[in-house]
Amino acid sequence: MSGLPDLDQIRDAAARIAPYAAVTPVLRSARLDALAGAQLHFKCENLQRGGAFKFRGACNAVWSLDDAQAARGVVTHSSGNHGNALAMAAATRGIAAHVVVPEGAVRAKLEAIEQAGAVLHRCAPTTAAREAMTAELQRQTGAELVHPYADARVMAGQGTLVLELMRQVEGLDALITPVGGGGLAAGCAIAAHGLKPELAMYGAEPTGADDAARSLAQGARVEPFQADTLCDGLRTLIGAPNFDALRTHRTQVITVSDEETIAAMKLLWRELKLVVEVSSATVLAAVLKQAEHFAGRRVGLVLTGGNVDLDALPW
Template identity: 50%
Template sequence: MKDLDGLDLPTFEDVIAAHARIAPHIRRTPVLVSEALNALTGAELFFKCENFQEAGAFKVRGACNAVFGLDDEQAKLGVATHSSGNHALSLSYAAGRRGIPCTVVMPRTAPQAKKDAVIGYGGRIVECEPSTSSREATFARVQEETGAEFVHPYNDPRVIAGQGTCSRELAEQVEGLDAVIAPIGGGGMISGCCLTLSTIAPHIKIYAAEPEQADDAYRSFKAGHIIADDAPDTIADGLKVPLKDRTWHFVSNHVTDILTCSEQEIIDAMKLTFKRLRVVMEPSCAPPLAAILKNPEVFRGKRVGVIITGGNVDLDRLPWIKG
């Protein structure tokens, strides 16, 4: 589908096709609830646990849709991308399942646990400096050398359609949702939520949550146009990337609000999830719960879907452990 600006945008039919295509390669992740967290927030929270995917994150959905949607001729040269971690390891996972090469450009500061996962799935890492400009310049050289198919971490119709399968499952698993909230960095997951929910459940409000120290999506939303930071500094490494034209289309047209939280609030939400749900989430997944705790009046009395986007965290370097 083309919008008024000529963008190639996915449709809900693409989400349905993606769900069928990726079904053999992903898990239909469970939804967990906690009476303690409900009592604390005054809302009914339903946590969609994408951290339980084989690759540890929701991004395996979009990656598998892109990889398994390639024809044999396209697939010969493999795939390539730039990513701070979860898209990199998810694309490596998908490429490994199809038996094709995968090269990823990663910031040298990316968590070692994510680098190890990329290598474990058979991907090749090329490091860059921790800025958007360095990432994109390094990737341009890699793509020229390999000729591989570029699968953008989020600004790709195939990826957005794949991510849209998560909220489709959530709407099937939990009846009567009033709202859904997910983290926002580049906007792939939120765009998938917008695409799916605006079609099948337009009454559901969509919220995004973001670190105060990487709040370019929040500022973009308030300004009405994309504001991109080159190298924001936050513990939530997966949320450092800016919105792009396709994700901005969905965010600007369908998101109800973007809420921000501090670094300490992110850490506190991680600890609380571990204590009450008995699951470990990475820092990039904690802003939604942090935002709910910070803004109880927005969610009180509502049935809220909370997407836990990933769990690829270095257990030896949990942020509340000193030393």
């Protein structure tokens, strides 16, 4: 479903996913506050079902379908957290999930998606092959496409975490999320500004995948590019509606190097006692790097996921 959701749709999403999604805790650390010179409130989506915020959007999409649509199942392309989330969401409704994955994707991730009950469809690792196979599956099965980020239902689902966060923490001044395709950033910006128009929105991006930062700087989406970052969740080009949302909501994107992100990841593990993935750590890296934006303010930081290969840590 194209376009952007509004606050009411995000509220509807919250009601729709409430029976299935976790209300994730908000954690704090006196040491990290001292390091940042700000009051940091970490929204722990690594503790969400499936280990990532993605379940919120996938679950909202699955439960937005009418019964006839639902009976034909859902389809997406993602070898990462969204594929897994859609598989888990489809299982909550007992419907089929088809997930298109590129040859060469990490085996452990594919096994997790299969374990969650989805049917895997392998294709060549190109955008064209992926889109062709997804379209072919839609034709064959009638399954509904649930795009990982350029989908209003998905964005509305991700935005529900802000409704929670703003109930859990009073008086937030700023909010920062990682930016990949921009589903999270857009959903969160719409929810946050729906409730508090003066809240400052920030995004965090790896320097090796700074397409959102460059797109905002030049006033139009950049061309597809080759990402060069360890942050596997953030290599995607920002989506078209997502870019519009970032612009409308005056989101400032801060770029951080992988070295800065890995240092921040280790700080999060050590101080918060949480397993978070490298993409999640961009938000703390950004807050520490450009501390002047956040000094003395109440800042919400979205820790997006915790699906990490414990045998291959980046330090």
